[in-house]
Amino acid sequence: MDDPARVTVEADGDAARETVYDTEGEVEAGGATFRFSVGGASDDGDDAGETAGNDDGNPDVDEDGTGGDPLFVASLSEVPTDSTIRRTAMWPDDRRGVGFILRRDAETDEVFAWRNSCPHKPEVPLDPGRGARVDGGEIVCHEHGARFECGDGLCTWGPCVGEELDPVGVEVRDGDVYLDDERFASVRPR
Template sequence: MPDADRRITSLDAVPTDTTHLFTVRDADGEEREAILVRTDDGVRGWLNYCRHLLNVRLDKGSGAPMRDGEVVCANHGAYFEADTGHCTFGPCEGATLEAVAVTVTDGDVYLTDDDYAFVANGPLEDERGPSASETYEF
């Protein structure tokens, strides 16, 4: 069984029509946002940044739009395949989202990427505002 401190969430908590947002920390101590996306064969993890402009988040706190198995950047209209991260349409066509390795074990999703440590579910701490448990509407 994977290490309990690398558990992100239950598989049931990962929506089928949008994304699940969480925060990771890299080896340099920098915290970054990542998303979980349902695919036909499981769940994939991606850093939460559009490849067109890296300061634009795909999931702004209430789930990224999804259409026909693709994550949509609401800012640029770019489409990314949920299972490969490949951009099929938009200003960054041909680019690929940065992967974050995850696995599903016994109904839970775990971070298995050695480049990152799990921090928390939800956006970066400085993006959370007064309460990390609030629902954000954009």
């Protein structure tokens, strides 16, 4: 979820209020449990995600037009050529995710994606939330100026010269970008 949501559950005179930062979970109050899954993802294998749809009652298409495809990353037009966008790839057996960034080549429309992490200091994101700086076609680490080629993520200057960014597999189909990396099961906005 881009922004946290406030969830309130009231049952039998009891109320529980929580701020939710994830795309799925549960809130309990007075013996009642509210389970939610944003985007139709469901871990329990039942058909609950199939009945959720947009306001027009169509269960096959979400409001963003993706059909609820858990591998949808972004429309091609959303991926910048002069900066990056952030997303989170989710592990299949866990609720943890890995932040990654995407950038589009202006000439070919090819999209490249890497973990949002500098090899020099892995705790430092290349895109801290406003888009990574791109200079001369290279992504520049905001903390110490390391420069990375767009294609293979090779560091050409800085404290990690010769190292590469960890790639995340994506593919472009019909004007949209999809996750194509066997390590991950789904994508969420950030």
